[in-house]
Amino acid sequence: MIFISDFLVIGSGIAGLSYALKAAKHGTVHVITKKDSAESSTNYAQGGIAAVFSPTDTFDSHIQDTLIAGDGLCDLEAVTQLVKEGPERINELIEIGVKFSERNGEIELVKEGGHSIHRILHAKDLTGKEIERALLAATTEDESIQVFEHRQAIDLITEHHSGGVMKDGHPTCFGAYVLNPDSGKIDIFLSKITYLCTGGAGQVYLHTTNPGIATGDGIAMAHRAGATVGNLEFMQFHPTSLYSKTRKRFLISEAVRGHGAILRNKTGERFMEKVDPRLELATRDIVARAIDREMKQSGDDYVLLDLSSLPAEDIKDHFPNIFQTCLKEGIDITKEPIPVVPAAHYMCGGVKCDLDGKTAIRNLYVGGETAFTGVHGANRLASNSLLEAVVWAHRSVEDAVKVLPDLHFQTRKIPEWDDKGTTNAEEWILVSHSFNEIKTIMWDYVGIVRSNLRLERAQRRIAFLSKEVDEFYRRTRLTPEIVELRNLVLVASLIIECAFLRKESRGLHFTTDFPGKSDENPPVNTVLL
């Protein structure tokens, strides 16, 4: 089938839904999303959204904190745009019904690592769920927006498919091929403008705070279509996820440390005292590496997050979700410390775009965690991600409406997807094993501490898996898992490629072969063309 709209939005997290609501004022909008519409990283965001709301805060302070966290690689213009436009975008979220937590009738602002002041708006420890709820409610009410759940974009449609000639050497995006897992068919979604916002890529790693959707689909699709990607070596490892032998990693928000919780090793030592004067509220790269070092030196499987200085009622009031989830795991956090370990959390790089979200592909914009806007540099400041998503969504719509009247649907025939191939149930085991292999290789060799030897080993193994996955992809009828596997292995190889290119340690990228920063001035971002 062929579906036609002015705007095609791929993803229904904060970036996609914010964009859809604004685009709907200018044309028809199709949102496709690969699971239920709420299933996204957005829905699990805990700590909050950072912005200058306090009368004692300043734009300059938020800008400086972001630049310091980014360790020399942030784009000042992008950071300035983020910080200065942030409060207005947050007020729009409040207008559509997002209810942030209040104290004494005022919005309550809390603190997280790297922030020099309390500046994070939150909804208890369920900020993302509240934002996603309000955005979905507003989207549902808007008749110009049609949301298609359980539709998975496979590839962007460009001249490569239509047989047309590229203008000025740059491809144009005409929409996407989209898998409908219920019918097994691949539909064509045509659009004048495509907004790519499929979230992050935490699933590339064995241990991650990210939900299953975060398989790097957008980065992989854009790269295959000819967009520029970069800074993929900067995968942010969140210092504190709940350690468990059986369950997947659950985030213990940085806001818990912002509220006074202390990190200790099993002997009770407050090890951050040896590391950074900001202690537990140093930036994430520093805290995650310190925990990794403690665990390696002691041989312990985790360190402890000690909340004993916080009153029990305060913990339950501020962190009801964390309290309940830990209780289900047999840990009463009002009485005992939480065993924590770092886990892959946020992709700071992505598909390169400008201040309006424009990519190297004509009519393709990118937003949210998929985008590499220049805001985060080598390490993202806590709670700047939700903010970046709303600021760039707004900018991208503003830019798109300037060109929309001159755009036409692609009239050249877009070929139907060739879905020849066989489904062989016996081969399913190959898919699930390949997933685990990729994730384990990346965790073991491309994790918090890297070296050339480890990267080389990872590269050889991922190259071998890429070949296997490619052969499998070609001879098998597509399923959501195969589409994800193809993307996961590509993103893994791109992360390794970026990591090799960085001959220094900076921000989230630490390698024992180049333990210091290079003296290149100014420091460079990594780009893969």
Ligand code: FAD
């Ligand atoms: P997402 O919210 O991940 O949405 C991506 C969407 O794309 C989903 O709907 C998904 O189904 C869809 N999709 C993916 N692939 C395809 C495909 N091939 N076809 C169709 N649809 C597809 N940031 C903060 O600023 N503050 C916080 O407090 C915070 N807490 C966090 C806590 C957790 C546990 C996690 C995991 C992240 C947290 N982050 C936080 C980061 C932040 O939540 C994310 O970076 C942000 O929500 C990303 O929004 P997004 O719209 O780009 O992507």
Ligand code: SIN
């Ligand atoms: C957290 O609550 O610690 C996550 C915040 C973020 O990723 O910005």
